[in-house]
Amino acid sequence: xxxxxxxxxxxxxxxxxxxxxxxxxxxxxxxxxxxxxxxxxxxxxxxxxxxxxxxxxxxxxxxxxxxxxxxxxxxxxxxxxxxxxxxxxxxxxxxxxxxxxxxxxxxxxxxxxxxxxxxxxxxxxxxxxxxxxxxxxxxxxxxxxxxxxxxxxxxxxxxxxxxxxxxxxxxxxxxxxxxxxxxxxxxxxxxxxxxxxxxxxxxxxxxxxxxxxxxxxxxxxx
Amino acid sequence: xxxxxxxxxxxxxxxxxxxxxxxxxxxxxxxxxxxxxxxxxxxxxxxxxxxxxxxxxxxxxxxxxxxxxxxxxxxxxxxxxxxxxxxxxxxxxxxxxxxxxx
Numbered sequence: 001x002x003x004x005x006x007x008x009x010x011x012x013x014x015x016x017x018x019x020x021x022x023x024x025x026x027x028x029x030x031x032x033x034x035x036x037x038x039x040x041x042x043x044x045x046x047x048x049x050x051x052x053x054x055x056x057x058x059x060x061x062x063x064x065x066x067x068x069x070x071x072x073x074x075x076x077x078x079x080x081x082x083x084x085x086x087x088x089x090x091x092x093x094x095x096x097x098x099x100x101x102x103x104x105x106x107x108x109x110x111x112x113x114x115x116x117x118x119x120x121x122x123x124x125x126x127x128x129x130x131x132x133x134x135x136x137x138x139x140x141x142x143x144x145x146x147x148x149x150x151x152x153x154x155x156x157x158x159x160x161x162x163x164x165x166x167x168x169x170x171x172x173x174x175x176x177x178x179x180x181x182x183x184x185x186x187x188x189x190x191x192x193x194x195x196x197x198x199x200x201x202x203x204x205x206x207x208x209x210x211x212x213x214x215x216x217x218x219x220x221x222x
Numbered sequence: 223x224x225x226x227x228x229x230x231x232x233x234x235x236x237x238x239x240x241x242x243x244x245x246x247x248x249x250x251x252x253x254x255x256x257x258x259x260x261x262x263x264x265x266x267x268x269x270x271x272x273x274x275x276x277x278x279x280x281x282x283x284x285x286x287x288x289x290x291x292x293x294x295x296x297x298x299x300x301x302x303x304x305x306x307x308x309x310x311x312x313x314x315x316x317x318x319x320x321x322x323x324x
Contacts, residue, residue, distance in 0.1 A: 032295070039298060043305045050309050057313070058320050080258050084251060087280075091247040094238075094288045101237040205289045212280045215254075216273035220261035 031195035038199040042206050045169075049210050052162050056217060059154045066151020071221025073138070074159065078129045079219030082122050083211065089118035090208045093177075093201045103191045105184065112181050112197075115204065119174045126167055130160075159218050166214060169207045176200045238287070246287045253280050 060067045096111035137144030140157055180200045183189045189197050257276040261269065286292040291299065 035294075036297065039301050043301060046305060047308075050312070054313060054316055058316060061317075061320060076258070076261075080254065083254050087247065087250045087254065090250075090284060090288050091243055094243045095240060098237045098240060098243065202289055205284055208288075209281045209284055212284070213277050216257060216261070216270075216277055220257065220273055 027193055031193075031198075034195045034199060035202075038202050042202060045206060049162075049165075052158070052165070053213065053217075056158050056162070059151070059158070060217075063149075063151025063154060066149045067155050068221050070148075070152040070155035070159075071218065073133075074219050075129050075132070076219050078125055079215055082125050082129075083215045085118050085122045085125065086208045086211050089115045089122070090205050092118065093204050097194065097197055097201050100184065100189070100191055100194050100197060105191075109181065109184055112177060112184065116174055116177050116181065119170055119177070122170060123167065123174075126163070162214055163218065166207070166210055169210070173200075173204050173207050176203060236293075238290070238293070242287065246283050250280055250283060 092111045092114040096108045096115060099105075099111055100108035133139065138156055139145065140160055145153055145156055177200055180189065180197050183196060253276050257273055260272055260276075263269075285302070291302065
């Protein structure tokens with residue numbers, strides 16, 4: 001009888017780590033599925049922006065000189081600054097995930113808070129940039145713009161549509177990141193189960209990638 | 223077999239060191255500076271090509287390292303490949319129309 005109990009306890013000891021390992025495996029599998037879902041969503045986002053890039057490239061081909069002339073009026077310096085801001089926010093995002101994975105919760109939270117702050121900086125710079133253009137009379141349908149050539153009207157139409165849509169994505173990204181910050185603070189996202197933060201990071205990086213392409217097309221036609 | 227799957231697992235689950243991320247960030251910032259400077263030089267038709275090559279390089283750094291695709295399963299690379307191919311088809315078909323329309 002005692003032998004049986006002993007055998008049971010031994011098998012219990014063996015089966016318990018087995019069980020926890022299959023539990024970890026389950027979380028890992030779930031994380032993988034969640035990530036695949038996120039990537040599929042990101043691909044649809046990519047196609048959305050690709051459609052706009054396609055429109056841009058066709059019109060740029062058809063109105064090369066006008067696009068060049070209009071491109072000289074965008075604020076290259078502010079565009080470059082915003083590129084640096086977004087790239088840095090991508091770094092802090094990646095560092096936040098890396099820190100959480102090594103169990104450094106406070107470090108992860110501060111990196112994530114920096115990412116959110118940099119996102120706001122991006123929007124503030126964008127606000128000043130758009131304000132100066134709008135005050136200069138350049139906005140879709142403005143009398144100043146309508147007196148210009150078709151190519152310039154198209155350039156600024158695309159400029160406001162594409163950077164505007166990108167700006168909306170930044171705002172959505174910031175909302176998601178704030179939500180993630182709360183989840184980390186409440187220990188709903190931990191070093192063992194961090195796929196939500198990873199997926200939020202993927203979204204943020206996608207927003208960064210879209211900007212990487214917007215930047216040379218609207219700000220660097222000198 | 224078990225060893226192989228374990229190595230694969232550890233490659234995926236190992237967090238990337240801070241140093242690598244900072245190095246990639248430095249690369250991205252330098253490429254931005256280069257692209258801003260190069261735009262001032264008149265390379266005629268090549269200006270846009272140079273700008274796009276730099277943008278593609280930056281995007282691939284972000285995708286591979288920050289988004290960790292380099293360390294992910296093959297399926298994620300297949301996704302990106304299919305999307306890239308689809309975009310290539312859409313752009314080439316559109317431009318084959320635009321170029322030869324007139």
